[in-house]
Amino acid sequence: MAKAKKKILGDEVVHYDPPRKRRKGSVRPNPNLVPMVDVCFNLLLFCVLGFSFRQPEGAIPGSLPPMGIGPGGEGPPVEVRDPIRITVSPRGADGVLFEVQGAQQAAETPIDLYRNLMARQQVFGTGGAEVPIIIQIRPNVQWRWATEAFNQCVRAKFKQVGFAS
């Protein structure tokens, strides 16, 4: 890199200006802020639109007993052998009661219902998961409690869970 020379009249010696000294008087570069602002705006837009603060949703798998008019489903409802029946009823303004057939006490929370179901599975032994469950829901129960009962049955590893028609 060529260095700046400073000539002094009558002097043969060449004086070099140190870079630090030269920079002192130079014009400060003005960075163009427009692209930076644009990039920031893009990032902001991406984050605002791309991120979802809602809880992610999914689907709990289940099945219904075959019946009705459709092909492959003709005939009367299929009678399920020795199922575990769960009755879901409303309790108070915002509560629920899960009554598992054969259980001494009705469950008031999903945790209690799960415990009841797990206890029932242990009674059945290895084939416990194959025992069908029929959930009977009172018409005035909120759908969320029906979903809750269904979820706890699936969580307790029961494979055949259906709603009573």
Place this chain on the structure above:
Amino acid sequence: MAKSSFHSRGGGGEDITPNLTSLIDVCWNLVLFFLLAGTMASQEAVPMVLADPYKSMAIPYDKLPVNRIIVQVTSTATELKDNSGMTLLAKAYRIGTKELMAGDMDALTRELLARKDTVKKNLPKGEDLIVEVRADARVDYSQVSPVLMSAAMAGIPKVYITALMGNERGE
């Protein structure tokens, strides 16, 4: 104003290169907007309060089979934040963009049968058709049960229930 060299007839015009950065930025913004807005619109999911079960066993959508008919049950609630514990009536059944009157089991069964015939042709061997019930959590069970009945009557035994994931409260 400085003249562009392209238009100058004399020899003394200044060379001006148009700043493409802003143009590219605007285009990028538009692309991004339509990309995201388009994805949201294609989901056709009606905003509603979904059930949030304790230790949810719900499978995320990307791991679910695609051969499902989603039946949405909307509520008569005017606000999403209304969690007063009151049970509500269903407003309508919605399959895709088609809206059916709530409680109209015949129409729902017909619609499911029609869709079943269409989808069945494209189904891979050994795979069953699934009805997914996406209902507002506050609605009465009596408002959702016709959907389950219609699915059974249409000969679709597999029913999935939409729920949120990640609840650890257990209340």
